[in-house]
Structures are given as C-alpha cells and as structure tokens.
Amino acid sequence: MPMTITEKILAKHAGLKEVRPGQLINAKVDIALGNDITAPIAIKEFHSAGADKVFNKNKVVLVPDHFTPNKDIKSAEQCKILREFAQEQKLTHYFDGGDVGVEHALLPEKGIVVPGDLVIGADSHTCTYGALGAFATGVGSTDLAAAMVTGEAWFKVPESMKFIFHGKLNKWVDGKDLILYTIGDIGVDGALYRAMEFCGPAIERLSMDSRLSMCNMAIEAGAKNGIIAPDKTTKAYVDKRAERPYKFYASDEDAVYSDVREYDCSKIEPQVAFPHLPENTKNISDVGNVKIDQVVIGSCTNGRLEDLRVAAKILKGRKVAPYVRLIVIPATPLIYRQAMKEGLFEIYLKAGAIISPPTCGPCLGGHMGILAEGERALATTNRNFVGRMGHPKSEVYLANPAIAAATAVKGRIAHPDEVVRK
Amino acid sequence: MKFRGKAWKFGADVDTDQIIPARYLNTSDPKELAKHCMEDADPQFVNKMKPGDIIVADKNFGCGSSREHAPISIKAAGISCVIAKSFARIFYRNSFNMGLPILECPEAAGAISGGDEIEVDIDTGKIVNLTKNKAFNSQPIPSFMQELINTGGLMEWVKKKIG
Numbered sequence: 001m002p003m004t005i006t007e008k009i010l011a012k013h014a015g016l017k018e019v020r021p022g023q024l025i026n027a028k029v030d031i032a033l034g035n036d037i038t039a040p041i042a043i044k045e046f047h048s049a050g051a052d053k054v055f056n057k058n059k060v061v062l063v064p065d066h067f068t069p070n071k072d073i074k075s076a077e078q079c080k081i082l083r084e085f086a087q088e089q090k091l092t093h094y095f096d097g098g099d100v101g102v103e104h105a106l107l108p109e110k111g112i113v114v115p116g117d118l119v120i121g122a123d124s125h126t127c128t129y130g131a132l133g134a135f136a137t138g139v140g141s142t143d144l145a146a147a148m149v150t151g152e153a154w155f156k157v158p159e160s161m162k163f164i165f166h167g168k169l170n171k172w173v174d175g176k177d178l179i180l181y182t183i184g185d186i187g188v189d190g191a192l193y194r195a196m197e198f199c200g201p202a203i204e205r206l207s208m209d210s211r212l213s214m215c216n217m218a219i220e221a222g223a224k225n226g227i228i229a230p231d232k233t234t235k236a237y238v239d240k241r242a243e244r245p246y247k248f249y250a251s252d253e254d255a256v257y258s259d260v261r262e263y264d265c266s267k268i269e270p271q272v273a274f275p276h277l278p279e280n281t282k283n284i285s286d287v288g289n290v291k292i293d294q295v296v297i298g299s300c301t302n303g304r305l306e307d308l309r310v311a312a313k314i315l316k317g318r319k320v321a322p323y324v325r326l327i328v329i330p331a332t333p334l335i336y337r338q339a340m341k342e343g344l345f346e347i348y349l350k351a352g353a354i355i356s357p358p359t360c361g362p363c364l365g366g367h368m369g370i371l372a373e374g375e376r377a378l379a380t381t382n383r384n385f386v387g388r389m390g391h392p393k394s395e396v397y398l399a400n401p402a403i404a405a406a407t408a409v410k411g412r413i414a415h416p417d418e419v420v421r422k
Numbered sequence: 423m424k425f426r427g428k429a430w431k432f433g434a435d436v437d438t439d440q441i442i443p444a445r446y447l448n449t450s451d452p453k454e455l456a457k458h459c460m461e462d463a464d465p466q467f468v469n470k471m472k473p474g475d476i477i478v479a480d481k482n483f484g485c486g487s488s489r490e491h492a493p494i495s496i497k498a499a500g501i502s503c504v505i506a507k508s509f510a511r512i513f514y515r516n517s518f519n520m521g522l523p524i525l526e527c528p529e530a531a532g533a534i535s536g537g538d539e540i541e542v543d544i545d546t547g548k549i550v551n552l553t554k555n556k557a558f559n560s561q562p563i564p565s566f567m568q569e570l571i572n573t574g575g576l577m578e579w580v581k582k583k584i585g
Contacts, residue, residue: 024566037489038489038490040450041450041494045577049577049584066447067447067448071448072448078448121488122488123487124486138488139488139512139516140489140512142490142516142576142577143515143519143576145576145577145580146576146579146580149580149584150580150583150584154566156564189435192482192511193511219486219512222482222510222511224511277435364439364444364447364487365445366447383437383439385486386437386439386462386463387440387443387462388444392443392462392465
C-alpha cells in the first residue's frame with residue numbers, strides 16, 4: 001500500500017508495516033521535549049505516577065526558554081523544577097544560562113533531532129522539525145509525562161494534505177511568506193488534525209532556515225505536523241550536526257492525500273498577517289498606512305542567521321524611526337555569536353536596536369518587550385492573537401524579517417524596496 | 423456521567439491565549455489559573471459563571487499553544503464540560519489526557535444560545551437543551567479515548583500499564 005512520508009515514519013515507530021489515516025497507534029518517540037512552562041506540570045505528573053527514572057536520559061530534552069532569563073520569582077521557581085529534574089535524571093540535553101536558545105532553533109542546530117525521527121514536544125511549535133524530514137508534533141504536559149515514563153505516545157494517524165509550490169520566489173519573499181500565504185488560503189483550521197506536506201520545485205530550492213520557518217507555522221493552520229521530504233539541502237545541514245544515525249523517508253508517488261493544492265510562487269508577494277489571526281493575510285502592497293510602535297525580529301519562526309542577515313542588510317546605515325523600538329533576538333547562542341562575528345550587531349546597534357539574549361520572551365507576551373494598551377507591533381513571530389504580546393487591547397502584525405526591518409526604519413509597515421534603493 | 427448547567431457562548435477560533443493569557447503562565451497552580459479563565463475573551467467571565475456551567479463555542483476552540491494550563495483553568499474554574507463545533511487538536515488531546523469532558527457537536531454548538539439550560543450525558547454523548555427542548559447527539563468518542571476517560575486520564579492509564 002502506498003504511504004505518505006508522515007505515514008511511513010509513524011508506521012516505523014509503531015512497529016507496523018503500514019498505517020492508515022484514522023488508525024490509533026502507540027509509537028516510540030525519539031525525542032520528548034519540554035520547556036519552563038510545560039515541563040513543571042509534566043515533572044509533577046511523572047513523580048505522582050510513581051516513576052523514578054525517565055525512559056532514556058538522552059531522549060528527554062528540557063529547554064527553559066520562555067520566561068528566561070527568569071522574569072520573576074514564580075518563573076524562577078518553574079525553572080528550578082527543570083534544573084533539579086535534569087540534575088537528578090542526569091539528562092544529556094538540558095540547556096541553561098548561556099547555553100539556552102529558543103528550543104525549536106536549538107534542537108535542529110545541535111543535531112538532537114534528525115531526519116526520520118518521531119518527536120513530541122510540550123510546545124505547539126514542535127512541528128518545526130518537519131523541515132528535517134521528521135514527524136514532530138506538539139502535545140501537552142500530560143503527554144510529555146507519559147512519554148518520559150514509557151518512551152511512547154499515542155497518535156491518531158493523520159490524513160495528509162499536499163502543498164506544491166511552483167515557480168521562482170519574488171524578491172524579499174521567503175519561507176515565512178509561503179506559509180502565511182498558505183494559512184491565508186486554507187484558514188487557521190484548514191489543516192485541522194492533518195499533516196501538511198510541502199513540496200515542489202520552489203521548496204526544493206528553499207534554504208533550511210526557510211523550511212524551518214514554514215514547518216514551524218503548520219500549527220497555525222491547525223495541522224498535526226508540517227513536513228518536507230529530506231534532500232541534499234537537508235543532508236548538507238544534518239551531516240555536520242546529527243548526533244545519531246538518521247533515515248530519509250519520502251512519500252510514495254501514489255500516496256493518498258485528502259487535498260492537493262498548487263501555488264505559483266511568482267504570484268506571491270511578501271505577506272502581512274493582520275490582527276488577530278494568522279489567516280488574516282494581506283499582500284504587502286495592499287497594507288496601507290499602518291503605524292507601528294515596536295518591531296520584533298526573532299522567535300522559533302524567524303530568529304535564525306538568515307533572518308538576522310536580511311534584517312541587517314536593510315538596517316545597514318539606517319536608523320530606527322523615532323519613538324519606535326526594534327528588538328532583535330538571535331534564537332540561539334551559536335546564532336548570536338555568528339551574528340556578532342559577521343558584524344551584524346554593529347549594524348543593529350548603530351540603527352538604535354535592542355539586542356536581546358535568546359528567549360521566547362515577547363513572542364508570547366512573557367517579558368522582554370511587552371506592549372501597552374493600544375500599541376501595535378510588527379513581529380517575525382508566529383501568532384497575532386488578542387493580547388499575544390501584552391495588553392489585550394494591543395495588536396500584533398506578522399511578517400518576514402525584511403519587512404520587519406523596513407518597518408522599523410519607516411515607523412509604519414513598509415516594503416523593503418521603500419528603504420533599500422536599487 | 424451527567425452534567426447540568428447554564429451555557430456560556432463563545433465565537434470561533436478562541437485561542438489558548440484568550441483562555442489563559444501567557445502573563446499567568448508563571449504558575450501551574452490550578453486555583454491561580456482558574457482566577458483568569460477566559461479572561462481575554464471575557465474579563466468578567468469567572469465572576470459571572472457558576473460551577474457546573476458549560477462553555478459552548480464555535481469552530482476550532484482552543485487553537486494555538488499546547489499549554490495544558492488552558493483546560494486546567496477551565497476545569498478548575500468549575501466548568502463541567504465544553505461543547506464546540508470543533509476543537510484544535512492539542513486542546514482536544516490535552517482535555518482527554520487531564521480529564522476535562524469535551525464534546526464535538528456542530529449542531530448543538532450552533533443551536534444553543536447563551537443562558538440556555540443544558541444537560542449533557544458524557545457516556546452517551548447526548549446533549550439536551552432544556553430551555554429550547556431540543557436534543558442533539560455529539561460525535562462518538564473513539565474507544566481508546568473512552569478507555570482513557572474510564573481509567574481516569576492518561577497518567578492513570580500509564581500507571582496501570584507499567585503497574
């Protein structure tokens with residue numbers, strides 16, 4: 001029976017020859033991830049189940065990245081729970097202090113997740129790792145607790161949707177725009193319970209950073225996972241990092257999809273998602289005059305080196321508009337150091353930007369850049385829900401890092417071409 | 423298990439940031455979380471609702487973050503059950519795992535008005551609108567998930583397994 005890449009990975013981890021959409025399976029997990037918001041509940045449940053050892057100390061990963069550096073006493077207590085658990089269980093992959101990065105940028109970078117893996121994470125953006133050709137999905141704390149004990153998780157095999165991207169990307173368009181465009185097309189529940197498989201010539205040419213941004217936001221269409229079949233770009237990325245052997249899976253040509261959509265990238269402009277849902281997308285040329293108080297460049301969606309470089313290209317020799325705050329957040333310590341080495345920090349600082357340590361902080365309205373009542377932010381993050389970055393009466397607009405940088409310079413949502421003259 | 427309570431209506435795509443805003447996620451104490459249940463959708467909700475009441479929502483309830491704090495805050499606030507046209511998948515999963523009864527029923531979610539008196543039978547999936555004298559049958563719960571509920575949630579099921 002023909003299978004999709006998602007079905008093949010699930011079947012392999014369930015010890016089955018094949019699986020069908022709708023089938024309930026119990027599967028082995030390669031990585032189980034938690035952060036400082038979700039892991040404390042999981043650790044409590046782990047102990048209350050009477051468990052004393054995690055199923056595998058190499059496969060349980062804890063990354064306190066949301067409210068770190070600790071924003072207050074309560075969040076410091078939460079982080080302490082993770083630190084003590086990591087010590088007690090001798091976890092190989094625990095990141096703290098100067099080693100911490102935004103989890104979904106950190107795990108691929110460190111080669112902790114590899115192609116062919118089955119990953120669950122108590123964080124909805126765990127779907128990011130689909131960019132490596134892994135099955136990765138967000139779960140809650142109880143699922144994480146159960147996996148920490150048993151090394152397994154239950155799944156309903158999802159139906160798959162296929163998204164084929166043709167043609168060449170326009171200037172200033174990257175993976176973020178392709179995924180925003182797709183969510184604009186199918187809606188925030190357009191892929192509910194399903195797998196989103198991205199393919200086609202434009203995806204094959206897409207960089208790993210852009211692929212990670214795309215799969216990251218599959219959850220914003222309600223999907224269980226986003227996935228891209230691994231290829232030579234994937235191989236070049238993982239070969240120097242993978243800490244375990246990996247396996248490439250691909251969908252069979254006659255695999256069954258519940259929906260197939262084809263997009264012509266030459267018709268896709270940079271996208272901006274208006275409040276308060278990621279599906280409220282507009283072409284940058286249709287945005288009009290939207291004044292902005294704060295710009296955030298970072299997060300598990302767009303805090304990678306490529307994102308920081310494109311932003312610097314636009315900011316070079318320019319200033320952030322008066323009364324506008326620009327916060328740049330390199331997603332991991334390695335990205336931070338590399339950006340510094342390349343001279344990007346000099347550009348940001350001269351422009352008047354704030355350079356933040358790696359943290360999820362402002363993306364979820366946690367800390368390090370909260371909005372006041374009535375304020376508007378444009379962010380390269382992934383959610384623009386009501387109150388997402390602060391006051392319930394503040395607003396968030398989502399876009400790629402080029403638009404974000406141009407917007408910081410203009411003080412209103414701007415096309416990069418308005419700033420960078422040819 | 424049967425519940426009876428007043429319906430509180432919410433719209434489509436109620437996300438987890440509205441159910442429990444991230445500014446309160448520096449704790450996982452159910453009592454603390456309960457104080458802020460649905461705060462960014464309706465700031466007065468916790469003051470108006472009564473234990474046993476039922477949340478009725480449109481499509482894609484609980485979309486967004488994986489925070490289990492969302493179903494925890496709803497349950498700890500005393501809401502007996504959530505009925506929606508559809509649920510976001512992580513919220514759906516979390517609710518079963520931690521024991522918040524939820525029912526997917528587009529017909530009931532569409533026909534129930536705020537303030538209606540509702541009776542829900544979780545075992546049969548039957549929803550009765552006592553105010554309008556109408557009955558609905560919700561989507562059947564998969565047998566594995568029924569087993570989860572009957573065992574008392576995922577961790578109880580795990581305990582039994584590793585027993």
